[in-house]
Amino acid sequence: MTQVRPMRADARRNYERLLKVAAEAFAEHGENASLDDIAKRAGVGSGTLYRHFPTRQALLEAAYVDRLEALGTRADELAAELPPGEALMEWLNEVCVATIQVRGMKSLLGSAVTDGSSAASTACGTSVQGAATRLVEAAQAEGALRADVEPIEVLRLAHGVATASELAHGQGREIRRFLSLLTEGLRP
Amino acid sequence: MTQVRPMRADARRNYERLLKVAAEAFAEHGENASLDDIAKRAGVGSGTLYRHFPTRQALLEAAYVDRLEALGTRADELAAELPPGEALMEWLNEVCVATIQVRGMKSLLGSAVTDGSSAASTACGTSVQGAATRLVEAAQAEGALRADVEPIEVLRLAHGVATASELAHGQGREIRRFLSLLTEGLRP
């Protein structure tokens, strides 16, 4: 639908080189890596980058689609292996780890759960949201999770936990602890 | 100590104009407001801005010191009015509201609770951290809060709650709900 006719050979080559270089650049310099630099390193004119990826967000999404989809399939693996409550918590842990350790991922996951954001309705966004919904509803059905929270709220809170953990500069060492505080609560 | 001799009259005038304009600009355009524009609007050369505030963070801090200190004194007011557990939660709510509603405040409060950050050890940072410590320890002494969390962790989690709430675009309408989820936990 989006791609009726195949790309011209040189266009496809450029597209793929850009994705590869972009993933490296985002990993190295974070979400604000220089676009001009990415184009140069990929050996293409800056106009070509804009032709393929009109916005920074579009490039970021394209560079990390497979990682986000991996999170989606990972959810189903965990659901098959563990009881619903544990599967959810383990998955949220992996989401948080990815948020912190994969540079550039934070803004992408953030906008995937942002109300009204463009990324929330892309393939990326729906994949993650769908996974969360399956895990949350299963946990609720088992009585392992309170019934009055919505899947997207759980994702947003997990994003908050990742943010909180980031402030401690511990490479994610606090994530499990913070997630369990969220699960068990701060009350004695 | 930092300011042995008083500023020259014109320097002081510029300093104050810059602060006033910067607070407006940050409120209007967020933490990334153009510095050049701030200097222009204050009617000073860009060099003057850099003389007074060597980094964006320094300007941000200076523009919001009083707001941060207000949060500190607010903590003591609440401690005098409410039982320890409630005082803490009410204060965290106000901190989260400020984080979301006062543009530019998020990055400042964030760096105030970031391990190893410069802002963590400024007057701003210590004021907020001190307030949190007083409230958290009082709540723990009363048994209203679990004993195995540190004040700075509570601040970081509150920052996470504010972030999560921001993703819902509700102007902070979810803050109380998210804070209570943190307090009571996600378990049924």
Added chain:
DNA sequence: ACCTGAACACCGTTCAAGT
């Protein structure tokens, strides 16, 4: 149909010249 890269606009930062 797609690519290139010069051109433009904008921003941060420095520093020589000025008072």
Added chain:
DNA sequence: ACCTGAACACCGTTCAAGT
């Protein structure tokens, strides 16, 4: 002692010219 603003470097974005 402090200020000014031109100058430089860097980045994002567009678009006319090229294949």
